[in-house]
Amino acid sequence: MEARVLTPPLCICVCPYQREKMMVALPLPTIIPTIHPNGLDASFLAQSGRRIHTPILIISYETFRLHATALHKGKVGLVLCDEGHRLKNSENQTYQALVQLNCTRRVLLSGTPIQNDLLEYFSLIHFVNQGLLGTAAEFRRRFETPILRGRDADATEEEQKEGEEKLQELLLIVNRCIIRRTQALLTKYLPVKIEQVVCCNLTASQRSVYTDFVSRMAREVAERLKTADEGGIRGISGLSGSSLASITLLKKLCNHPDLVYDKMRTNTEGFLNALSHFPADYKGSLESNATPFRPDLSGKFQVLDYLLALIRTSTSDKVVLISNYTQTLDLFERLCQMRGYIYVRLDGTMTIKKRAKIVDLFNDPKSEYFIFMLSSKAGGCGLNLIGANRLVMFDPDWNPANDEQAMARIWRDGQKKQCYIYRLISTGTIEEKMLQRQAHKKALSSCVVDQQEEVERHFSLGDLRELFMYHTETVSDTHDRFKCRRCVNLVQIKPPPPDSDCNCDLSLWNHCYSKKLLNDVVLKSAWDTGCISFVFWHYSHEEQHTTV
Numbered sequence: 001m002e003a004r005v006l007t008p009p010l011c012i013c014v015c016p017y018q019r020e021k022m023m024v025a026l027p028l029p030t031i032i033p034t035i036h037p038n039g040l041d042a043s044f045l046a047q048s049g050r051r052i053h054t055p056i057l058i059i060s061y062e063t064f065r066l067h068a069t070a071l072h073k074g075k076v077g078l079v080l081c082d083e084g085h086r087l088k089n090s091e092n093q094t095y096q097a098l099v100q101l102n103c104t105r106r107v108l109l110s111g112t113p114i115q116n117d118l119l120e121y122f123s124l125i126h127f128v129n130q131g132l133l134g135t136a137a138e139f140r141r142r143f144e145t146p147i148l149r150g151r152d153a154d155a156t157e158e159e160q161k162e163g164e165e166k167l168q169e170l171l172l173i174v175n176r177c178i179i180r181r182t183q184a185l186l187t188k189y190l191p192v193k194i195e196q197v198v199c200c201n202l203t204a205s206q207r208s209v210y211t212d213f214v215s216r217m218a219r220e221v222a223e224r225l226k227t228a229d230e231g232g233i234r235g236i237s238g239l240s241g242s243s244l245a246s247i248t249l250l251k252k253l254c255n256h257p258d259l260v261y262d263k264m265r266t267n268t269e270g271f272l273n274a275l276s277h278f279p280a281d282y283k284g285s286l287e288s289n290a291t292p293f294r295p296d297l298s299g300k301f302q303v304l305d306y307l308l309a310l311i312r313t314s315t316s317d318k319v320v321l322i323s324n325y326t327q328t329l330d331l332f333e334r335l336c337q338m339r340g341y342i343y344v345r346l347d348g349t350m351t352i353k354k355r356a357k358i359v360d361l362f363n364d365p366k367s368e369y370f371i372f373m374l375s376s377k378a379g380g381c382g383l384n385l386i387g388a389n390r391l392v393m394f395d396p397d398w399n400p401a402n403d404e405q406a407m408a409r410i411w412r413d414g415q416k417k418q419c420y421i422y423r424l425i426s427t428g429t430i431e432e433k434m435l436q437r438q439a440h441k442k443a444l445s446s447c448v449v450d451q452q453e454e455v456e457r458h459f460s461l462g463d464l465r466e467l468f469m470y471h472t473e474t475v476s477d478t479h480d481r482f483k484c485r486r487c488v489n490l491v492q493i494k495p496p497p498p499d500s501d502c503n504c505d506l507s508l509w510n511h512c513y514s515k516k517l518l519n520d521v522v523l524k525s526a527w528d529t530g531c532i533s534f535v536f537w538h539y540s541h542e543e544q545h546t547t548v
Contacts, residue, residue, distance in 0.1 A: 010074060013058045014098065015082035061086060061094050062352060068097035076103040084108025085401075087127055088120035090136070099127060111408060118144040129177050133170075143170050183503060186411075187541035193411045193419040194520060195502040197435070197509075197536040199427040199476045200299040202254070208277040209260075210253055210429065210470055213270045217246050217468035246270070247430060247467065254426035255328050255395055256298040258284040285334055286327060293334035299531045300424045304392060305335060306526045307422065311390060312341065312370060314522070317417070318362070318388035320372045322406050324395050332373050342368050346383075347375035355383075363387035376406045385409040389417040390522075394424050396431055400438040411540070420520055425478075427533045428471035432478050439478075439506055475513060476534035482507045492517060502538040509538040 064071065079101055081087060087095050087108065106128045122139045125132060133139045143166050149155060150163015202210060220242070249270070252259035261284025264274040275282065278297070285293040295301040304321075311317055321332050326347050336343045344358045362369045363386060372385055376397065391410050397403050403423075411419045425431045471477045479487075486494040490513040500508040512518055512535040515527035519537065526532065 010076050011056045011078045011080065012064075012071070012076055012101070013056065013080045013082070014061055014064055015058065016060065060352070065094050065097050068100070072100055072102065074102070076101050078105045078107065079103050080107045080109070082109045084110040084124060088123055090123040090126065095123065095127070099130075111405065118147060125174055125177070132173065132177070142166070183540070189413070190411060190415055190540075191418045192543050193421065193502065193540040195407075195421040195423070195538060195540075196520065196523060197423045197425060197506065198303065198523065198532055199425050199432070199478075199534040200303050200531050201427050201533050202299050202429065203297055203302075205277045205297055206253060206257060206299065207470075207472070209257065209264070209271070209274045210250065211472070212272075212274065213246070213250065213253070214468045214470050216270050217243070218465065243467075250430045250468075251395060252325065252327070254300065254429050254431050255323070255325065256301055256331055258286050258293075258297075258331060259325070259327050261287065286330060293331060293338060295335055300394065300426060301331070301335070302529050302531045303424060303526055304394070305339075306529050307392065307522060308335075308339065308341065308371070310522045310525050317390050318370055318372070320374060320385050320388045320391040320409055322374045322376050322391065322393050322409075324376050324397055326375055328394060329373050329375060332371075336371060341370045343371035343373060344369055345373040346378060347373075348378040350378070359383060359385065374406070374409070376402060383409050384412055384414070386412060386415045389415065390420045390422070392422045392424065396423070396425065396434045396438065398434055398437060403438070420522070422523070428474050428477050430467055432471075432476070433467050435506075436478055436481065474533075476536075478506065479511060479534060479536075484511060487511050487513075496538060500538065502540055504538070506536050509536040511536060 059067075079098065081098070085108075087098065089095060090099075108124060108128055110124075119136065119140065122133055122136060122144075126136075134142065146159075146166045147163045147170070150160045150166070152159075155163065249260055249263065257264070257278065260271065264271045265284070267273070282294075282297075283291045285291045295305045308319065311319060321329075323329055323332070329345060329347060333343070333345065335341075344362055346355055346358060350358075361367055362372045363384070365387070367387075369387075372388060374383070374385075388410050391407060393403060393407055407421050407423075411421075425435055471480075474480055475490075484507065486492055486496075492511045492513075496504075496508050496510055502509070510517055510519075515524045518524040518527070518535060519539075523535065
């Protein structure tokens with residue numbers, strides 16, 4: 001008697017465009033080739049019954065959205081979404097297209113499943129288990145409001161207690177449908193990764209402009225404090241527009257004065273006579289290609305310039321440069337052109353097809369490309385850039401998950417070389433406050449993480465005043481706040497705990513007041529620029545030596 005073969009129900013694998021080609025190479029004869037936006041295979045759509053020849057469909061998010069109407073007509077046994085955090089917004093078209101599938105089971109895969117506010121986290125849970133947390137309105141009333149109120153800097157003891165209780169209640173529910181695997185699993189298969197937070201001094205010109213600007217903002221916040229009797233969230237509301245704009249300007253100034261040159265040239269509020277702090281012939285290089293770029297006007301750019309020169313001349317390594325601002329990528333380009341480095345650039349203006357091509361080109365060991373420039377918002381998720389083993393995160397994001405996603409581009413499956421991550425932070429500035437905020441949020445239950453546009457939501461007026469302070473005498477404001485007992489008289493006398501790694505809090509990393517304790521030879525040489533004030537560093541795991 002002939003055995004009866006039952007074909008499993010249709011499975012749809014939704015993934016970033018760049019990953020389609022890799023998944024097609026898997027040894028599964030039932031996988032259909034990559035489907036592009038020019039149309040779906042009619043024979044595939046016509047399949048039905050138990051003997052489906054190609055029961056697995058691999059498709060990108062973008063292509064799925066284009067052909068959702070056709071795919072909604074059939075029944076699906078499983079939808080598997082890679083980089084599932086792309087479904088954090090239940091209102092967007094991709095989410096709506098996927099949620100309307102006639103589907104029995106839904107699975108999301110994500111390296112950073114909890115990266116945004118609670119309502120976005122609700123969207124992910126609701127996608128895989130509709131109704132588990134009620135409606136969005138019910139979730140907001142039952143969980144989001146009390147948890148956020150308890151996390152606010154001015155929360156009462158009672159509000160903190162209620163918030164913690166609601167958080168634990170939420171975790172108890174969602175843990176029923178979450179399987180968590182940490183990066184510890186990767187250490188068996190990947191080379192050692194060394195993460196380094198490099199505190200860079202502002203240049204004299206940057207320091208003068210920064211000091212003048214924060215002095216004005218400090219006065220504005222002080223005036224607001226006098227009139228905000230209620231304090232807390234309501235007391236901060238009147239500052240929302242101006243303070244967020246000021247935060248952006250300070251972050252750009254930390255990167256390079258060229259990014260705020262137009263504000264200085266027009267004597268915009270806060271930048272009155274700011275150009276007097278620069279050489280008389282100074283002009284912003286973004287104003288004209290004929291204007292030479294000056295890395296010496298930025299502490300972080302001086303360090304970057306030195307790092308790239310050392311890597312280029314003393315290693316065969318490639319480098320990924322990441323920034324939150326496309327204007328900073330413009331300056332990266334000017335630096336590369338000035339130094340003769342061959343590079344590629346990816347930002348939000350590039351088509352999906354072209355992205356895949358330049359990634360393949362860069363990862364080719366035979367290619368001459370030395371640098372891959374990346375806008376964190378455009379390519380922070382899903383890209384595999386294992387052709388490089390050094391990555392520079394030039395500026396921080398309020399959301400630690402965004403930075404972690406971006407920094408994971410090189411330390412992933414297929415990487416064979418030891419990896420080095422450089423996170424450049426301007427000493428004593430708002431960037432250190434952002435770093436501290438990241439550390440604080442990671443130390444809490446990771447279900448509440450700020451988005452950049454909602455930064456102030458969790459800051460009291462006192463916290464906001466701290467944002468607009470410049471600590472000129474410190475080598476690291478972040479380390480100062482630890483009240484570190486492992487360091488005495490500017491020397492680390494006790495190493496990090498043996499069970500710690502780069503996933504731990506910065507207080508458990510190596511603390512370097514000088515280059516003596518650094519492990520990375522390149523960074524040790526770059527210390528001689530005089531622009532580095534302090535370094536935190538740690539590794540992913542200890543190198544495992546196997547005996548043959």
